[in-house]
Amino acid sequence: MKKRNPVKHRLHEIIFEADTPAGKLFDVILIGSILLSVTVVMLDSVDSIHQKFGVELYILEWLFTILFTIEYILRLYSVEKPLGYARSFFGLIDLLSIIPTYTSLFIPGSQFLLVIRTLRTLRIWRILKLANYLHEFDLLLFALKASFRKIIVFLSVVVCLVLILGSFMYIIESSENGFTSIPRSTYWAIVTLTTVGYGDISPQTSMGQLLASCVMILGYAIIAVPTGIVTVELAKATTKHSGVSTQSCPSCAREGHDVDARHCKHCGEML
Numbered sequence: 001m002k003k004r005n006p007v008k009h010r011l012h013e014i015i016f017e018a019d020t021p022a023g024k025l026f027d028v029i030l031i032g033s034i035l036l037s038v039t040v041v042m043l044d045s046v047d048s049i050h051q052k053f054g055v056e057l058y059i060l061e062w063l064f065t066i067l068f069t070i071e072y073i074l075r076l077y078s079v080e081k082p083l084g085y086a087r088s089f090f091g092l093i094d095l096l097s098i099i100p101t102y103t104s105l106f107i108p109g110s111q112f113l114l115v116i117r118t119l120r121t122l123r124i125w126r127i128l129k130l131a132n133y134l135h136e137f138d139l140l141l142f143a144l145k146a147s148f149r150k151i152i153v154f155l156s157v158v159v160c161l162v163l164i165l166g167s168f169m170y171i172i173e174s175s176e177n178g179f180t181s182i183p184r185s186t187y188w189a190i191v192t193l194t195t196v197g198y199g200d201i202s203p204q205t206s207m208g209q210l211l212a213s214c215v216m217i218l219g220y221a222i223i224a225v226p227t228g229i230v231t232v233e234l235a236k237a238t239t240k241h242s243g244v245s246t247q248s249c250p251s252c253a254r255e256g257h258d259v260d261a262r263h264c265k266h267c268g269e270m271l
Contacts, residue, residue: 192215
């Protein structure tokens with residue numbers, strides 16, 4: 001068995017895992033830095049703040065970019081298969097969080113200022129890295145995957161329902177009341193069934209208002225269906241994954257292993 005580099009092993013333990021005090025401290029510092037960097041991006045998008053503190057915010061953005069660049073390099077260095085991590089979801093998010101700042105250096109000129117600022121907003125994706133440190137995120141993702149087919153069937157039924165309701169409303173109401181076509185009436189059915197209620201189109205006849213009342217009541221009943229489906233799967237996932245550790249594979253950086261696992265269930269490397 002290949003002997004692990006002690007420096008890589010220690011870095012991996014700190015960066016990817018949260019079982020040690022050093023790992024927990026790293027997570028706290030990183031999450032705080034992510035939140036602060038996102039706050040900087042949001043503040044910089046406000047014209048009045050940008051005009052007054054633009055230079056300071058620009059400096060802070062570069063400091064955060066350098067910090068996350070170092071973190072990204074250390075992550076690649078601490079795993080045995082850096083290319084595998086670089087192509088993973090969170091590896092791509094890490095890369096996307098630092099690329100826009102460097103890209104702005106190669107787009108000079110005031111005429112490209114809007115483009116640069118648009119590119120900088122891509123760093124909002126940095127906040128997605130928070131999910132990498134929440135066990136609850138894995139449970140929710142598992143529950144959503146497990147309920148995917150049921151949700152698709154449910155949405156198919158809803159689509160058929162709004163088409164039927166929209167057609168009925170098109171027959172009942174006249175074009176003078178805004179129901180000029182079946183697609184337009186279907187739009188009204190979607191807005192009403194989801195209880196959004198923009199009010200830009202509304203039935204004027206007694207029969208139309210009666211149908212609208214039925215659609216509104218039906219909307220409240222329908223909202224509970226996907227919630228119930230996901231809740232059941234979430235309860236199953238919580239029971240099934242209650243014994244998952246925070247340990248990350250030193251080779252492929254994948255997580256979600258059982259507490260008593262000795263080998264990675266993804267690549268087979270010893271944990």
